[in-house]
Amino acid sequence: MQQQDTLIPENTSAAADKAAASTMQAAVITAPETIEVQEAPIPEPQTGQVRLRLQGCGLCASSIPVWEGRDWFTYPVEAGNPGHEGWGIIDAVGEGVEGLKAGDRVAALSYKSYAQYDLADADKVVKLPEALADKPFPGEPLGCAMNIFRRSQIEAGQTVAILGIGFLGALLVQLAKHAGARVIAISQRDFSLDIAKKCGADEVVKMDDHYKIIEKVSELTNGNFCERVLECTGKEWPLNLAGELCAERGRLIIAGFHQDGMRQVNIQLWNWRGLDVINAHERDPQEYITGIREAVTAVEQGIINPDMLYTHTFTLDEIEQAFHHLATRPDGFVKALITL
Template sequence: MRSATLLEPRRFQIDALEAPAPGEGEVLLKVRGCGVCGSDMGPWKGIQGLEYPMKPGAPGHEVFGTVEALGPGVQGLRPGDPVTALTYRAYSEYDVARAADVVPLPPSLSDRVVLGEPVACAVNVSHRAGVKEGDVVVLLGTGFLSALLLQLLNRPEAPSPSRVITISRRRLSAEMAERLGVDESLSYDDDVHHRIGAVTGGQMADVVIEATGKQRPLDLGGELTRVRGRLIVAGYHQDGPRTVNMQLWNWRGIDVINAHERDPGIYKRGMEEGVRLLAAGAFDLEPLITHTFPLAEINRAFSTSEERPEGFLKSVVLPEARA
């Protein structure tokens, strides 16, 4: 099989390796595709604490594909089943997952891109955010996770915010804002404090979701959250310590919620719920997959994800595609 190995920051190499064999309770997956996650940018750029070369296929974890073979003791799955899963070396033609971390896809999704891991993240963040009917919601960042969250907020059966405002480096296009149910899209260069104050009668937002993993939006998130409001940390902060304005957080009595999950069972339940919502048409990944690359061009997939050109939301690496 072909597999991508991150030899050093910003340099993958494609190697020919033996396909792994699934062990007890494991499943061998034939990888149809793997999304490039924002958390993958840390290994790509070279954050402290990592060793290179990384294991072949790492850090790919947003995988979808088909079951190739079953290890001893696996039940409820068959070769050929379309699935999404939690795995960790999916920049490869094959990867191994625990059967407990595999979610089958219904026939309606069998030929579609289903990135179960980020879908699970979005579902779990939406639960932790606890948006209520009539809330003013501010979303900091308009990347792939944010777009998923906006779709979840916009479901007919979900509690309806009175206003949804995004703030990011670039404003959303009018078309994208309408599609995602955004009432107003601002940039960091706008007078966002005045604007949020104006639409809330000076109270600020009920719920602020920070989805960037950066210091400045985290600071801004606290400033835009009302007294007894909720600041949801959904961004992945992997590049060192953060400082917070504890005086402000204390004075306003805000609830600060770390929306990251580390329990595989909760992750899987989020994937299962996300797959059900996708199958029901409650939200859609297809318009959000803006860039695809064959495995041989994985370095370009990562550089594009780092540079984030105009219109970019998500890169997906497709091992079966050819350059």
């Protein structure tokens, strides 16, 4: 009996260790505004894929609708979804993958990164240099900022207005200043305007009264308005305000993610001023990867400094609190990261 008593706990322990090695912790949105951390199978990389042991994942405002709930969503959502701003260490490589190996630290374009592990196609992974070894790197939003900046065609000597100073808007202030532009930052929160100043904005304007803002920008530009206007809010009113701030033959760049319905815009004004209107959202994954690569260089060279914009950090167990912050944006909030 003593021998049998000894063997049973040993076998049980081995079975538990084996089960633990095959499962991971992952966040699951089980219902609107309800997230649970559950056990889920660790995914296995298929041909052309790598697996990441994630170090962190950023929270994106585009995830708010699935968290809040919409008629077209079904619950529970897949484990780890919609986390798409992950970075970490490759720990397994599928067949046919070249140029990547276990131990490489990377940012990836993947979609279930509110978890300890996620899979990514090998061509949607960007290696991170040793110089960034100790830095968080949510590649997708950093790459998005680079792509928007490129499509904005901002040049030295231009006056650029940026509406909405969150994570994206603050990065674009830095990029526009580095390009030699004069930057007018427009945002609702006093904290956001302070961030804009730290990022190099030449002028800051409170986003409160539509016509007062137009008058103020007209005054700042001697009535000429702005060669480039970037709308980063995803809301209808600031989008129409952005058109009003554009100079004749200026360029209006839609950088905000408009995801909650139709928009009414002043096409008459856009026509009359001869505006180029650019929807700066990419849909080709390889364009995102191009942006992430450019972001790696920009951070490494000090062209952009996202560190001061990572204002809140949460563990995976605290992800529900993180989503509440993302939706309500308390004072001092810019960007939240989930660390793993």
